[in-house]
Amino acid sequence: MNKLTGLFFGVFLLFGVSWLAFAAYPYITFAGLQRTKDEATGALAPPGNPGTADQGARVYAANGCFYCHSQFVRDKNAGSDIDRKWGKRRTVARDYMFDRQVFLGTSRLGADLTNVGDRQTDPQWFYRLLYNPPAVSPESVMPAYRWLFETRAIQGQLSADAVKLEGKDAPPPGYEVVPTAEGKALVDYLLSLKKNYPLPEAPEATE
Amino acid sequence: MMKQAAISEREIQRGPATELGGLSAVDRSIRVPVLIFFASGVFWLIVASAFWLLASSQMHKPTTWWAFPGVAWLSFGRSYPVFLNCFVYGWAACAGIGAGIWLLARFCHVPLRSSLFPILAGVTWNIGLAVGVLSILAGATAGFQLLELPSYAAFILFLGLLMVGLWAVTMFWNRKPGPTYISQWYILGAFLWFSWIYATANILLTFAGAPGPAQPAINWWYVGSLLDLWLTPIALGIAYYLIPKLVQRPVYSYRLALFGFWSLALFGGWTGMTQLMGGPLPAWMITASIVAKVLMLLPVLAVAANYHLTIKGSFEELRWNPVVRFIVIGSMAYTAYAVEGSLISFRSIGQITQFTLITVGHNQLGLFGFYSMILFGAYYYIVPRLVGRQWLSQAMVMAHFWFCVVGIGLLFFDLTIGGSIQGFALQDPQIPMAAVSDLIQPFLIVQNVAVLLLVVANLIFAAAFALIFLISAPVKYRGAAVESSAEATNKIGSEVSVA
Numbered sequence: 001m002n003k004l005t006g007l008f009f010g011v012f013l014l015f016g017v018s019w020l021a022f023a024a025y026p027y028i029t030f031a032g033l034q035r036t037k038d039e040a041t042g043a044l045a046p047p048g049n050p051g052t053a054d055q056g057a058r059v060y061a062a063n064g065c066f067y068c069h070s071q072f073v074r075d076k077n078a079g080s081d082i083d084r085k086w087g088k089r090r091t092v093a094r095d096y097m098f099d100r101q102v103f104l105g106t107s108r109l110g111a112d113l114t115n116v117g118d119r120q121t122d123p124q125w126f127y128r129l130l131y132n133p134p135a136v137s138p139e140s141v142m143p144a145y146r147w148l149f150e151t152r153a154i155q156g157q158l159s160a161d162a163v164k165l166e167g168k169d170a171p172p173p174g175y176e177v178v179p180t181a182e183g184k185a186l187v188d189y190l191l192s193l194k195k196n197y198p199l200p201e202a203p204e205a206t207e
Numbered sequence: 208m209m210k211q212a213a214i215s216e217r218e219i220q221r222g223p224a225t226e227l228g229g230l231s232a233v234d235r236s237i238r239v240p241v242l243i244f245f246a247s248g249v250f251w252l253i254v255a256s257a258f259w260l261l262a263s264s265q266m267h268k269p270t271t272w273w274a275f276p277g278v279a280w281l282s283f284g285r286s287y288p289v290f291l292n293c294f295v296y297g298w299a300a301c302a303g304i305g306a307g308i309w310l311l312a313r314f315c316h317v318p319l320r321s322s323l324f325p326i327l328a329g330v331t332w333n334i335g336l337a338v339g340v341l342s343i344l345a346g347a348t349a350g351f352q353l354l355e356l357p358s359y360a361a362f363i364l365f366l367g368l369l370m371v372g373l374w375a376v377t378m379f380w381n382r383k384p385g386p387t388y389i390s391q392w393y394i395l396g397a398f399l400w401f402s403w404i405y406a407t408a409n410i411l412l413t414f415a416g417a418p419g420p421a422q423p424a425i426n427w428w429y430v431g432s433l434l435d436l437w438l439t440p441i442a443l444g445i446a447y448y449l450i451p452k453l454v455q456r457p458v459y460s461y462r463l464a465l466f467g468f469w470s471l472a473l474f475g476g477w478t479g480m481t482q483l484m485g486g487p488l489p490a491w492m493i494t495a496s497i498v499a500k501v502l503m504l505l506p507v508l509a510v511a512a513n514y515h516l517t518i519k520g521s522f523e524e525l526r527w528n529p530v531v532r533f534i535v536i537g538s539m540a541y542t543a544y545a546v547e548g549s550l551i552s553f554r555s556i557g558q559i560t561q562f563t564l565i566t567v568g569h570n571q572l573g574l575f576g577f578y579s580m581i582l583f584g585a586y587y588y589i590v591p592r593l594v595g596r597q598w599l600s601q602a603m604v605m606a607h608f609w610f611c612v613v614g615i616g617l618l619f620f621d622l623t624i625g626g627s628i629q630g631f632a633l634q635d636p637q638i639p640m641a642a643v644s645d646l647i648q649p650f651l652i653v654q655n656v657a658v659l660l661l662v663v664a665n666l667i668f669a670a671a672f673a674l675i676f677l678i679s680a681p682v683k684y685r686g687a688a689v690e691s692s693a694e695a696t697n698k699i700g701s702e703v704s705v706a
Binding site: 004007008010011012014015017018019021022023026027029030031033057058060061062063064065066067070072074075078079080081083084085090091092093094095096097098099100101102103104105106107108109110111133134137138139140141142143144145146147 | 265266267268269270274276277278279282283284285287288346347348349350352376379380392395396399400403407408411415416417418419420421422423424425427428432436469472473475476477479480482483484485486487488489492495554558561562563566567633634635636640641642644645648651
């Protein structure tokens with residue numbers, strides 16, 4: 001009996017410290033994060049996410065985007081992220097306070113997406129990429145996400161969000177390729193990815 | 208001859224050797240649950256293999272027909288997590304639970320009164336995982352790495368874990384009085400830690416809706432602990448049993464073994480954050496993980512030294528014993544894995560290797576080179592004792608061994624070299640991402656070949672496992688397969704079949 005009690009205590013006590021530090025501590029402290037207010041402009045940072053972001057994040061997760069794309073910018077002395085123009089400053093905990101789910105990611109087979117909504121502001125760019133990645137970036141090993149689109153007959157006018165496709169990808173005459181609700185949500189989410197506001201704890205990197 | 212070793216003494220006390228055909232009372236009582244877990248492990252290993260091959264093909268050529276472009280549920284973003292989940296929660300966990308409960312029953316020397324509980328646990332586990340895997344394929348992932356199973360599936364899995372964990376604790380509680388052995392500690396510790404981390408991570412992340420910035424910390428605390436406090440102690444517990452058993456000598460130093468256990472318990476929970484170097488977490492968290500990764504060398508070296516000194520002098524005689532081969536290669540991979548792990552967690556090296564194929568290769572070295580190799584060894588040792596038959600063909604076992612060694616060797620070196628190139632290229636902002644993709648393309652193709660070798664290895668293993676149930680080995684081979692080499696070289700035939 002003693003052995004079992006000793007084992008239990010030892011195992012739980014030793015391991016419990018890491019549980020406190022890495023699970024309980026962040027759970028409690030990060031729940032108390034507050035926004036900052038810019039004295040000059042009165043703007044709040046971070047500004048918060050558009051209402052559709054959560055829905056798009058579900059699509060992002062369902063299709064496993066985070067297995068190849070990261071969503072955090074390291075400081076200038078900790079990697080080339082800022083030199084690669086993936087962000088003007090490192091990201092900190094507060095940047096993620098409004099995200100229902102955070103996808104930091106641990107692989108960069110693709111580019112970092114922390115500020116992709118800042119780099120690319122045209123939804124069409126995202127649609128064309130998702131429909132056929134090599135059309136936008138010839139060397140890309142990104143798979144195509146055709147199931148986020150549907151090809152349908154044009155009803156009267158061409159839909160506003162019809163994807164502008166060329167060459168082999170172009171739909172037959174009289175048809176158009178439009179994103180599904182999921183496709184739209186995903187692109188809205190990607191467009192919302194911009195952590196480009198200033199935060200006092202993460203000043204912009206200087207040369 | 209075997210003085211201090213609790214293990215050998217107690218095994219000898221268990222009375223006269225039985226023939227391989229006749230099972231000991233303990234083995235007979237634990238037979239069905241262990242075989243259920245073992246068979247589930249093999250089944251999931253094959254499912255994992257299929258998705259592994261698919262995912263590694265998709266990585267270098269996403270547009271060909273065999274990458275199934277346009278099929279949502281077979282796309283890389285789903286095939287990859289399905290592979291990982293089948294591998295970790297299907298193969299690794301089922302094999303580990305099977306071997307773990309076999310070891311516990313054996314050491315506690317109590318035949319089970321009823322095997323209903325662990326059998327039910329096995330069924331529950333399989334249902335939970337099947338539901339979870341189908342959900343991932345359908346796009347209903349929970350979206351956290353290695354915690355992709357949605358909450359309902361995770362809950363079923365946890366019920367299964369709880370059943371088998373409670374059963375293990377009860378068994379230990381009711382054991383025959385006498386000294387305990389280090390393997391029991393490892394296995395029991397693994398069950399306790401895994402139940403804890405699995406419950407905590409799932410509750411905090413999905414039910415209690417952890418705040419965004421806390422999620423990565425919890426996620427990677429879980430992943431680090433999963434590798435270091437669930438898979439590792441199971442494999443070490445098995446090796447601590449099999450190595451002394453096969454060389455017929457007690458463990459070199461029991462103190463060293465205890466030191467290894469407690470230092471693992473102390474540092475094992477701290478290692479996960481190195482994945483998030485430079486990430487949006489307080490710096491002390493990452494620093495603590497780096498320190499823990501380096502200190503993890505203590506338990507690793509303690510284990511390595513202990514195995515080495517136990518086996519020293521006998522290795523030449525035993526090198527043809529397949530069980531020894533798998534265990535020795537697995538243990539060596541463990542040392543390599545830990546040394547590499549501490550190297551790539553230094554900030555100066557980590558900032559280059561982080562995000563690259565090196566981390567993939569590193570994880571494969573741990574999951575396949577270390578853990579799976581030891582578990583293969585355990586299968587080769589345990590299954591004949593439960594089925595009462597020899598492995599059908601030694602050639603098959605050897606083929607399995609060589610496909611594993613060449614496959615994992617190729618995979619590791621390929622990903623390490625490719626990952627280094629990728630890391631240095633990523634570090635240079637002048638090289639555009641498309642060019643980085645181009646640079647690693649050949650390495651992704653070689654990865655596909657290496658994965659193919661490992662898939663062949665897994666298929667051979669599955670075939671051998673199926674055949675032992677179907678065909679009784681011809682008499683002339685009996686004793687020529689797995690068992691016999693140990694038997695012949697040790698000239699203690701009786702001891703081998705008791706073991």
